[in-house]
Amino acid sequence: MVRLQGLSKNFGATVAVDRVDLEIARGELFGLLGPSGSGKSTLLGLIAGFHEPDSGVVFIEDKDVTAVPAHRRNLAMMFQNYALFPHLNVFDNVGFGLKMKGVPRKIIQEKVKEALSIVRLEGYENRWPHQLSGGQQQRVGLARALVVDPKVLLLDEPLSALDKGLRDEMRMEIKEIQRKSGITTIFVTHDQNEALSLSDRVAIMDGGKIIQIDSPRQIHSRPKNSFVARFLGLQNVFSGKIVRREGGLVWVVPSGRGQPWVAQDRGLMEQGECTFYVRPERIRIVDQPREGSQNYLYGVVKETTYQGVYNEIRIELGEGVHLMVYDMTETQVVGLDPGTRVITHIDPKDVVII
Amino acid sequence: MIARLFRHWGRNTIALLVILILLFLSIPSLVIVVSSFNASPVLDFPPRGLALRWYLNLAERPDFRLGFINTLVVGGISTLIALSAGMGGAIAIFRGSLPGRQVIHAMALSTLVLPGVLIGVGLLMLASKAGGVGGFTVVIIAHVLMVLPFVLRSLLVSLENIDENLEKAAMIFGASPLKKFYYVTLPMLKPGIGAGILFALVTSVNEFAVSLFVVARSTQTLPVVLFNYTMAYVDPTIAAVSTLYILATILVVLLMQRLGGMAQILRLEERG
Numbered sequence: 028m029v030r031l032q033g034l035s036k037n038f039g040a041t042v043a044v045d046r047v048d049l050e051i052a053r054g055e056l057f058g059l060l061g062p063s064g065s066g067k068s069t070l071l072g073l074i075a076g077f078h079e080p081d082s083g084v085v086f087i088e089d090k091d092v093t094a095v096p097a098h099r100r101n102l103a104m105m106f107q108n109y110a111l112f113p114h115l116n117v118f119d120n121v122g123f124g125l126k127m128k129g130v131p132r133k134i135i136q137e138k139v140k141e142a143l144s145i146v147r148l149e150g151y152e153n154r155w156p157h158q159l160s161g162g163q164q165q166r167v168g169l170a171r172a173l174v175v176d177p178k179v180l181l182l183d184e185p186l187s188a189l190d191k192g193l194r195d196e197m198r199m200e201i202k203e204i205q206r207k208s209g210i211t212t213i214f215v216t217h218d219q220n221e222a223l224s225l226s227d228r229v230a231i232m233d234g235g236k237i238i239q240i241d242s243p244r245q246i247h248s249r250p251k252n253s254f255v256a257r258f259l260g261l262q263n264v265f266s267g268k269i270v271r272r273e274g275g276l277v278w279v280v281p282s283g284r285g286q287p288w289v290a291q292d293r294g295l296m297e298q299g300e301c302t303f304y305v306r307p308e309r310i311r312i313v314d315q316p317r318e319g320s321q322n323y324l325y326g327v328v329k330e331t332t333y334q335g336v337y338n339e340i341r342i343e344l345g346e347g348v349h350l351m352v353y354d355m356t357e358t359q360v361v362g363l364d365p366g367t368r369v370i371t372h373i374d375p376k377d378v379v380i381i
Numbered sequence: 382m383i384a385r386l387f388r389h390w391g392r393n394t395i396a397l398l399v400i401l402i403l404l405f406l407s408i409p410s411l412v413i414v415v416s417s418f419n420a421s422p423v424l425d426f427p428p429r430g431l432a433l434r435w436y437l438n439l440a441e442r443p444d445f446r447l448g449f450i451n452t453l454v455v456g457g458i459s460t461l462i463a464l465s466a467g468m469g470g471a472i473a474i475f476r477g478s479l480p481g482r483q484v485i486h487a488m489a490l491s492t493l494v495l496p497g498v499l500i501g502v503g504l505l506m507l508a509s510k511a512g513g514v515g516g517f518t519v520v521i522i523a524h525v526l527m528v529l530p531f532v533l534r535s536l537l538v539s540l541e542n543i544d545e546n547l548e549k550a551a552m553i554f555g556a557s558p559l560k561k562f563y564y565v566t567l568p569m570l571k572p573g574i575g576a577g578i579l580f581a582l583v584t585s586v587n588e589f590a591v592s593l594f595v596v597a598r599s600t601q602t603l604p605v606v607l608f609n610y611t612m613a614y615v616d617p618t619i620a621a622v623s624t625l626y627i628l629a630t631i632l633v634v635l636l637m638q639r640l641g642g643m644a645q646i647l648r649l650e651e652r653g
Contacts, residue, residue, distance in 0.1 A: 075553055097552040098561075104553045110546035114568040123564075127555035175554060 028053040028211045029074060029179055034083035035235075036069055043069040045235035046083070051228075054209045056202070058226035060216060062258065066235035067215045068183060074213065075181055076100045087178055098127075103177035107184040109164040111156040117143070117167055118152035124175035142170035145204065162193040169201070173208070180205075182214035186221060198225060219259050223247060231255050250381055253302040262351040264304040276321070276375060279303055281348050289321040290378035302381050307353040308337070309377040312369050322373040326350065331363050342369060410627055417620035424617055435621040445622075447599070448606030455517070455602055456585040459524035460532075463581055464574065466525070467532035472562075474533075475540045486533075493530040497590025500526065505594050515597025523591045531580035539573025540566075579637055583630070 031049040035042070044066045051057045059067040072078045074085060076097030085093045092100055103124065111120050119126075121142055122135045130138075143149055146166040156164055165185065172180055185201070186194045202225055205212050216222050222229050223243035230240040239251040250256040256264045270287055271278035278287040279301065290303060316323040326344040333339075337353040340363055344350055350371065354363065363369070412426055420430030439445045473479060474486045492500060500523070508519040543566065551561040589604040596605050607622050 075549070077549055077552065097549075098555050098557050100553075101555075102553055104550065106546045106550065108544070108546055110544065110550040112547060112550070112565060123551075123556075124554035127560060127564075171554070181553075 028055070028088060029213065030084075030086035030089075031070075031074070032084045032086070034070070034073055034085065035081050036073060036078055037081055038069075042235050044073065044080070047235070047237055049230065049237065049240075051211060051213060053211050055211055056205050056225060056227045057211075057213045058216065058222040058229040059213065059232060060219060060222040060229050060258075061232035062217060064234075065232040067217075067232045069235075070232070071181055071183055071213065071215045074179070075102060075104060101175075101178050102181060103172035103175050103179075104181040104183065105165070105168045105172050105185040107187050109156075109161070109168050109188070111164055111167055111171075113156055115156075116152070117148070117154045117156070117159075120156065120167055121171045121174055123171060128175070138174050139170075142174040143167075145173060146170045146200070161189055162197065165189065165197060166200075169204070173204070173210075177210065180210045180212040182212065184216055185214065187216070187218070194221075201225065223259075231258065233258075248379075252381060256302070256304055256381060261304050262307045263310075264302065265348070266300065266302050269299060269301055277380065279378070279380065285345055285348050286324055288324070288373065288378050289375045290380055291376045293380065303378055304381070305373055305378050307339070307351045309373065310350065310352045311372045312340075312352065312354055312363070313372050314370070316370060316372070320372065321375055322378070324350070324371045324373070326369055326371060328363050328365050328367045328369055330365055338363065342371060344371075413620045414624045414627065416617050417624045419617045419620070422616045424615060424620070435617045438618050439621055439625075444601070444606050444610070445603075448601050448603040451520075451596075451600055452586055452603040455520055455524050456582055459521050459528055459585055460578055460581040462521070462525045463528045463532045464577060467529060467536050467577065468570075470533055471536035471540050472566075475537060489533050490530045492526045497527075498594070501591040501594025504591065508595065515595070515600055517600055519595050520592065520600050520602070523595050524585045524588060527588050527591060528581040528584050531584055532577040535577040535580065536570065536573045539570045539576075543569050575637065579633065582633070586626075586629075 029049075029051040031047055034044055034047045034049075036044040047066075047070060059070060061067045069078065073080050074087075076092070076095060076099075080093065083093075084091055087100065087102075112123065115123070118139055121139045125135045125138060139152065140149075143151060146169050148163065148166055148170065151159075151163070151167070156167070159167065165188075168185070182201075186197055189197060198221065201212075214225070223246070226243055228240060229243055229246055231238045231246065233254055239246060239255050241249070246255065247259065250259060250261065253264055253266065265281040267279045267281045267288075269277055269279050272292060275292050277290045277292045279290055280287045281303075288303075288305075313323075324344050326342040328340060329343050329349070330341045331338050334353075337355050340352045340354055342350045342352060352371065416424060416426055416428060417435055418431045418433070419425070419428035420432040420434070421428070470485070470489060474482050479485075504519055504523050504526075505514065508514040508516070513519055547565060547569070548561065551565040556564060587604065588602070589608065592602045592605050593608065596602060601609070603622070607619060611619055
């Protein structure tokens with residue numbers, strides 16, 4: 028449905044998009060995730076037609092639209108700051124795209140009414156943008172985008188300006204509407220929660236390049252490298268060295284020093300350098316090591332922070348290796364003040380090598 | 382810091398101070414207004430009697446009537462021309478890709494800093510070569526040049542303040558560059574256009590130095606008429622004209638306030 032081939036865009040000396048190849052299927056809800064400056068917004072702009080690429084091709088529905096200006100690509104967009112026209116009321120805002128296409132007034136009236144009821148803003152036709160709350164403005168933006176029946180719907184950080192409750196609400200609405208209408212949707216965000224909860228597939232970008240494209244589940248469980256792992260907010264990411272391999276298990280030493288950790292051998296790594304991590308919630312704090320089990324690591328509590336459902340405990344394992352543990356407050360094993368010596372246990376299958 | 386001042390001296394003291402300062406600043410204007418009603422033909426103060434004769438003088442003298450009409454015509458036409466040229470120029474400067482556009486920008490603003498005499502003599506020389514010395518064409522050209530910086534500045538500031546995303550929204554929803562200008566850019570430029578008109582009119586109506594060089598008898602603008610009159614007579618007529626100018630300015634400001642709010646219009650200039 029949308030295909031990008033070898034797309035590149037520079038702004039002066041900065042490389043914003045670096046030879047990107049991407050294919051997005053019809054009806055897909057596709058997320059572009061990455062930190063600021065990763066090129067995701069520029070990429071969206073190239074698909075929209077705001078910028079002309081320095082090289083490469085943009086295909087929409089198998090047609091080469093690289094040279095087609097934005098106003099003729101038949102797309103729609105939602106913006107982080109809503110971008111409602113302040114000098115037009117809600118009706119004129121929502122109907123803007125139809126008016127530009129030359130649709131007769133009668134039909135515009137029907138379609139606007141329909142669009143407003145989809146976003147649950149019936150009767151708001153005569154209101155003005157400045158009279159609306161942020162959430163309402165964004166819903167008008169959604170109506171404006173849906174009413175033109177676009178080939179692709181583009182969303183540029185549409186939820187960033189909303190507060191948490193509204194954000195979750197809008198997220199569900201967008202997902203539901205997209206599902207019902209089946210419009211191919213591409214959105215940009217720096218919020219990994221948003222990307223992972225909304226998308227059918229996600230592409231993580233950094234430095235103008237796509238690092239990994241996968242379903243949210245795959246990305247979360249199999250991050251490709253340490254950048255992706257850290258960006259996803261994974262804690263306890265270490266680079267290390269594989270020192271031994273035996274019986275389906277791998278011994279890996281974090282940062283080259285200290286006790287080796289035992290991980291399950293997934294056949295991914297050879298010898299040598301690697302990156303691995305363990306989820307904070309998969310680490311247990313125990314009284315004493317049990318016979319026959321691996322991965323008992325000794326350390327000292329540095330800091331404990333109450334986070335409601337769990338305590339966030341930072342433990343130093345020695346040799347400058349720090350571990351973040353989420354310990355459920357309900358099942359707290361020992362008193363965990365700073366300075367307490369603890370034994371942590373990690374099941375080898377929870378040590379993930381990437 | 383101002384809040385601290387308020388707390389320390391009390392609201393009323395500050396208010397009183399502001400009123401006193403404003404009064405002080407208006408003393409020259411007040412003197413002029415009062416003098417304009419002076420019954421005697423001498424510019425003394427305080428006046429010994431009151432009369433409207435100087436206002437009648439203005440209405441009766443043909444040169445003042447001519448000057449008044451000329452100033453209105455020239456002011457109106459040059460404002461319109463400056464708006465059109467300024468609009469095109471502002472867009473070209475802000476969004477264009479012509480390499481020399483900042484030079485053109487600087488040139489358009491140059492009449493702000495060049496001595497009026499210089500501009501006047503230059504235009505006179507140009508007019509004598511091209512034919513049309515003293516005619517309306519050269520006078521209007523002069524006023525367009527003097528007024529353009531204000532119009533351009535106002536429009537540019539207004540243009541810069543338009544949210545980039547609004548332009549993108551217009552584009553993505555199918556507005557060609559022309560339609561985008563008409564349906565989105567222009568309506569949002571209203572404050573800039575309003576400010577531009579305001580400053581243009583005020584500048585043109587007060588313009589003296591350049592006008593002095595380029596006008597002929599029949600094309601004199603009001604400031605020039607006033608100047609010539611004062612060379613011959615020194616009587617309260619000038620006070621009368623000045624009072625009318627003050628009145629007109631107050632009316633224009635009130636009108637602008639009614640239409641768009643001075644604060645909003647002036648904020649444009651601040652941000653620039």
